[in-house]
Structures are given as C-alpha cells and as structure tokens.
Amino acid sequence: MRQRNSLTTVLAATLIATALCLGATASGAATTKAKPLRGVFKLTAGECSAGTASGTYFRMISPNGTLVKGPFFDNPDSLCTDKSYTLASPGTQGGLITGKYQPNPTPAFSAQGGALASDIVQPQAFTAINFSISTNKTDPQTQNSVPAPSISDRGGKLTGQIEAWSASWNKLSFNQGSPKPGGGHPGITEPLSGTYSASTHAFTITWASQVVGGPFNGFTGYWHLTGTFVPAK
Amino acid sequence: MLTTLNGPTRQSGSGPARWLLVVVAVVGFALIAMPLVFNMFNKTPKGAVMIAQFKPFMTTARLDGFQTDLKEINAGVRQTDTSVATYLTAHSNQRTTLETTFPSFVTFDKEWPGIDSKMTGLMDQVQANQGNYRAVAALPSFRLFPWFFVTPGVPILAFALASIFRPNWKRKGPVVLVIFGVGLITAPVAFQMFQRAPSGGQMMSAFKNLETTANVEQIQGFFGEMAEGQGIIRIQIVPTLEQDGLTPNQVAAKFPNVTTLDARWVHILNDMTPMIGVMSDNVANYQAIASLPPFPLFPWFFVLPGLIVIGLALAARPGERVGNNAPSKVQSVSVPHYQGVS
Numbered sequence: 001m002r003q004r005n006s007l008t009t010v011l012a013a014t015l016i017a018t019a020l021c022l023g024a025t026a027s028g029a030a031t032t033k034a035k036p037l038r039g040v041f042k043l044t045a046g047e048c049s050a051g052t053a054s055g056t057y058f059r060m061i062s063p064n065g066t067l068v069k070g071p072f073f074d075n076p077d078s079l080c081t082d083k084s085y086t087l088a089s090p091g092t093q094g095g096l097i098t099g100k101y102q103p104n105p106t107p108a109f110s111a112q113g114g115a116l117a118s119d120i121v122q123p124q125a126f127t128a129i130n131f132s133i134s135t136n137k138t139d140p141q142t143q144n145s146v147p148a149p150s151i152s153d154r155g156g157k158l159t160g161q162i163e164a165w166s167a168s169w170n171k172l173s174f175n176q177g178s179p180k181p182g183g184g185h186p187g188i189t190e191p192l193s194g195t196y197s198a199s200t201h202a203f204t205i206t207w208a209s210q211v212v213g214g215p216f217n218g219f220t221g222y223w224h225l226t227g228t229f230v231p232a233k
Numbered sequence: 234m235l236t237t238l239n240g241p242t243r244q245s246g247s248g249p250a251r252w253l254l255v256v257v258a259v260v261g262f263a264l265i266a267m268p269l270v271f272n273m274f275n276k277t278p279k280g281a282v283m284i285a286q287f288k289p290f291m292t293t294a295r296l297d298g299f300q301t302d303l304k305e306i307n308a309g310v311r312q313t314d315t316s317v318a319t320y321l322t323a324h325s326n327q328r329t330t331l332e333t334t335f336p337s338f339v340t341f342d343k344e345w346p347g348i349d350s351k352m353t354g355l356m357d358q359v360q361a362n363q364g365n366y367r368a369v370a371a372l373p374s375f376r377l378f379p380w381f382f383v384t385p386g387v388p389i390l391a392f393a394l395a396s397i398f399r400p401n402w403k404r405k406g407p408v409v410l411v412i413f414g415v416g417l418i419t420a421p422v423a424f425q426m427f428q429r430a431p432s433g434g435q436m437m438s439a440f441k442n443l444e445t446t447a448n449v450e451q452i453q454g455f456f457g458e459m460a461e462g463q464g465i466i467r468i469q470i471v472p473t474l475e476q477d478g479l480t481p482n483q484v485a486a487k488f489p490n491v492t493t494l495d496a497r498w499v500h501i502l503n504d505m506t507p508m509i510g511v512m513s514d515n516v517a518n519y520q521a522i523a524s525l526p527p528f529p530l531f532p533w534f535f536v537l538p539g540l541i542v543i544g545l546a547l548a549a550r551p552g553e554r555v556g557n558n559a560p561s562k563v564q565s566v567s568v569p570h571y572q573g574v575s
Contacts, residue, residue, distance in 0.1 A: 064450075113502070128467065
C-alpha cells in the first residue's frame with residue numbers, strides 16, 4: 001500500500017515536471033519568435049591576415065567544387081595572399097538594406113564594362129574589371145521579379161531570403177541570390193544564415209549561390225557579410 | 234469492272250484508286266505527325282535561339298578578333314617567359330627569377346601552350362564554319378520548321394480524304410493534291426535547302442565537340458587560368474620591372490608584347506567572356522537540335538512526300554487509262570459509270 005502511494009507520488013511529480021517543462025518550452029518559443037530586421041546591415045570592410053579573410057568578402061567556387069575545399073577561382077586583383085578571397089568595402093549606403101531595393105544605376109556599366117553600382121559595396125576589381133552588387137525589383141540576369149531582401153532574427157540566429165542579390169561585371173549580370181529567382185537552390189546553393197547579437201547588433205551572414213547561365217555557369221559564389229545592423233527609424 | 238469503248242480504265246472510286254488516295258492521306262498524316270514524333274515544336278525553337286545568340290559572334294571581324302586576342306595573350310606570355318625573365322634575372326643579381334618570385338606564373342606558363350592550342354583550335358573550328366553558319370541562318374527560322382510539315386500535311390490529308398469520300402471531289406481532289414505535291418518539291422529548292430542543309434549538317438558536326446558541358450567547363454577553366462596568368466603579369470611582374478628602375482615607357486619599349494597584353498586585357502575580356510557565355514548557354518539548345526534527324530535529310534523530307542503525293546494523285550485521277558493509249562473522250566465516258574461504283 002505504501003509502495004503504491006509512492007508510485008502515485010512519483011508519477012504525479014513526473015507529470016507536473018513534464019507539464020512545467022512543456023510550458024517553459026512554449027514560453028521560450030514565444031520569446032524567440034522570428035523578428036524581421038528592417039534597416040541597414042552596415043558592412044565591415046573585408047580584411048586578410050594569415051591567409052584567411054574576415055569581414056565582408058566573397059569567393060567563387062568552380063563547377064563541381066565544394067564550399068569548403070573549392071577549387072576556387074583566383075582573382076588576381078585580390079588584396080589577399082589567398083587570391084580566392086575578394087574583399088568588399090561598404091558602399092555609399094553602408095551596406096545591405098532590407099525591405100527595399102538598392103538597384104543598379106543607369107548606366108549600370110562603364111564603357112569598359114566595369115560595374116558602377118555603389119550603394120551596397122564599392123565596386124571592386126575582379127580580373128581587371130570592376131564588379132559590384134545591387135538588388136533590383138527585376139533581376140537583371142533572369143528578368144524575373146524578385147522580392148526585396150528580408151532577414152529575420154530568431155534568438156540570435158538569422159534566416160531570410162536574398163533572392164535579388166545581383167553581381168554585375170563586364171557588362172554582364174549574375175544572380176547571386178538565395179534562393180534563386182523562382183525559389184530554387186541548384187547545386188551547392190545554400191540558404192542565407194547567420195548570427196545576430198541583439199545587444200551589440202553585430203551580425204554575420206553567409207550564403208552560397210550557384211550561377212545559372214552565362215560564362216560562369218556552374219560556378220558558385222560564397223558570400224560572407226559581417227557588420228552592425230542599424231534598425232530603420 | 235469499269236469498261237470503255239477502248240478497253241479497261243482505272244477504277245478510281247474503289248479498289249486501287251481508293252487505295253492510292255488512302256496512301257496519300259497517310260503521307261499527309263505523316264507530315265503532320267513528323268514534328269510531333271521528332272518533338273520539333275520543343276526542339277526547333279531552341280535551334281532558333283542558338284542561331285540568334287551566336288549571330289553577333291559569327292562575323293569575320295569578331296572571329297578574327299578572337300584569333301587576335303589569343304595571339305596577343307600568347308605574345309605577352311612568351312615575352313614574359315623569355316625577355317622579361319632574362320631581364321629580371323640579370324638586373325636583380327639572380328635574386329629575382331620567375332621560378333622563385335612568380336611561381337604561379339610559371340605554373341600558368343607551363344599550362345599555356347595546351348590552353349593556346351585548344352583555344353586556337355576551337356576558334357579555327359568555329360571560323361571554318363562561318364559560311365555554314367551563314368547558310369543555316371539564311372534558312373527560314375527554325376521555329377517555323379514544324380509548320381513546314383504541318384502546313385502542307387493538313388490540306389494533303391484533307392483533300393485526300395475528300396477525294397475518297399466526297400464524290401464531287403473525286404476529280405478535282407487529285408489535281409489539288411498534285412499542286413501540293415509540287416509545292417512540297419519546290420519548297421526546298423526555293424529555300425536553297427539542298428545547299429544550306431548540308432552546310433548546317435557540317436556546322437552541327439563541327440560543333441559536336443564544342444557544345445558539350447565538359448568542353449565549356451574546360452574553357453571556363455582556361456579562362457580562369459588566363460585571367461590569373463595575365464593578372465600576375467599586370468599586378469606583379471610589370472610593377473617589379475618598374476621597381477627595378479624601368480619607367481612605364483621603358484617597359485613598353487623593351488617589352489611591347491607584355492604592354493600590349495596589359496593594355497588590351499579588358500578588351501579581351503569584353504570580347505571573350507560573352508562568347509563563353511553563349512557557348513555555355515547553348516549546350517542544351519545544341520543537343521536539342523542535334524537529336525533531330527541529320528540536316529542533309531531535311532530537303533528530302535519534303536521532296537519524297539511531294540513525289541509520292543504527285544505520283545499517287547496522278548495515278549488516282551478518275552478515268553485515266555492504265556494500259557494502252559486511250560483517246561481523251563474515254564474520261565467523259567467513264568465518269569458516270571465510275572460514280573455509280575463508288
């Protein structure tokens with residue numbers, strides 16, 4: 001009889017504890033609901049030291065390569081020892097703005113084919129010709145309508161879409177978004193992910209996007225953005 | 234049995250005549266079905282895209298330009314690994330050599346002959362097919378190809394059926410069919426298909442090794458290597474020459490091919506990159522067209538049905554004699570009887 005009472009007590013305690021845990025989890029989930037970050041993701045300029053890069057940079061992986069091992073396309077104009085890193089510095093608007101487009105200027109290219117967009121990043125030499133970034137309502141390469149970039153924070157983890165991210169170079173445009181226009185993730189295209197500190201607003205964002213079509217068809221761009229988020233007023 | 238004053242005539246409304254018209258109807262149906270069987274409605278527009286996208290590059294000026302680009306790269310690389318290398322070694326007391334100071338260039342330099350040979354070979358191949366490309370481009374748009382079969386096929390089928398089943402079409406139906414048959418025969422002649430289609434076939438054969446994913450990826454790789462090699466010359470080797478005391482003018486005077494390569498590099502990129510893009514974008518389009526029957530057969534796809542239609546339609550005309558020479562009045566005599574048979 002005493003044993004039965006003890007068993008009942010243990011079972012009741014277990015049930016109560018489980019209920020409390022579930023309640024706490026639900027409460028926690030409520031507090032980590034995805035929060036859209038609307039504003040400027042101000043970029044920190046890329047830097048190289050000891051053969052590796054930090055800050056904002058991009059690498060291009062050859063067809064059939066991997067994000068980690070490459071093989072990578074070397075940019076002779078890179079300021080790094082490892083020429084596979086192409087560093088970027090913030091543009092006139094400081095970086096990436098979510099919730100709106102930062103389109104190509106008109107014209108988008110110089111007579112020599114250098115990209116002129118400078119809102120997000122400053123044009124950067126890539127094999128002697130400047131490349132740059134823009135986000136456009138109509139993707140210049142695919143001519144598809146694409147949404148403005150959106151990024152959300154869920155407990156310090158960033159997710160979102162950057163479908164409109166477009167690289168321009170040599171009078172050509174390459175969609176470098178993720179997902180790709182239309183929603184696909186071809187090849188080793190990876191969704192946008194990253195980290196965010198609500199206290200310091202420091203962020204790191206990465207994604208990968210396979211080039212579909214054109215002279216770099218099958219190559220994949222790996223994008224690494226760091227900096228400080230400034231919420232829109 | 235149809236009889237006339239002068240002997241037997243063809244039984245146009247039944248037996249052999251009807252059978253002949255059935256065959257004509259089958260030919261008409263085959264012309265309609267051919268584009269569907271060969272998936273032409275899906276494939277030929279891809280051919281039209283390929284022809285259109287290659288158009289800006291298939292001019293003598295552009296093709297000569299690509300050859301010049303390759304020659305300029307070759308001259309710049311050759312001068313770097315000879316005169317520049319000698320100069321650097323001599324003026325640095327052996328401290329600066331290509332091997333020790335610019336090992337990435339040396340790697341590229343070893344690869345370059347293979348790259349140059351392959352790229353020049355490809356350009357030769359493309360250039361040799363410029364005339365063939367023009368011949369194909371001068372044909373009516375590939376998008377229209379399926380309709381070239383369907384358009385005559387539908388009336389041939391319709392008139393053949395009418396000639397079989399509608400008594401009042403028994404006489405004029407075959408005549409109309411003969412006209413369509415003549416049209417089928419003359420169309421390839423009018424479009425000079427007998428000259429142009431074999432040219433298209435030669436172009437497709439020449440592009441067979443060109444328009445493959447593996448080849449395009451190899452060229453993409455070459456492009457990366459060339460960009461890296463030129464970058465080392467532009468960003469590292471020439472500045473080293475200048476650090477050794479040469480002014481830019483002296484560099485240009487001593488090493489004109491290197492200077493030309495540097496000066497022309499952006500133009501070379503402007504030139505070559507879109508071409509690689511078009512090659513890459515058209516691999517699937519080429520494969521679609523290559524899976525169609527061989528180009529040289531295309532004129533015969535019109536001529537043979539045309540001949541068949543003409544022959545059978547003539548043979549199926551009512552009242553024509555099969556055997557001995559018959560007076561023309563035989564026709565008028567035989568018609569009432571023939572109608573009665575059908």
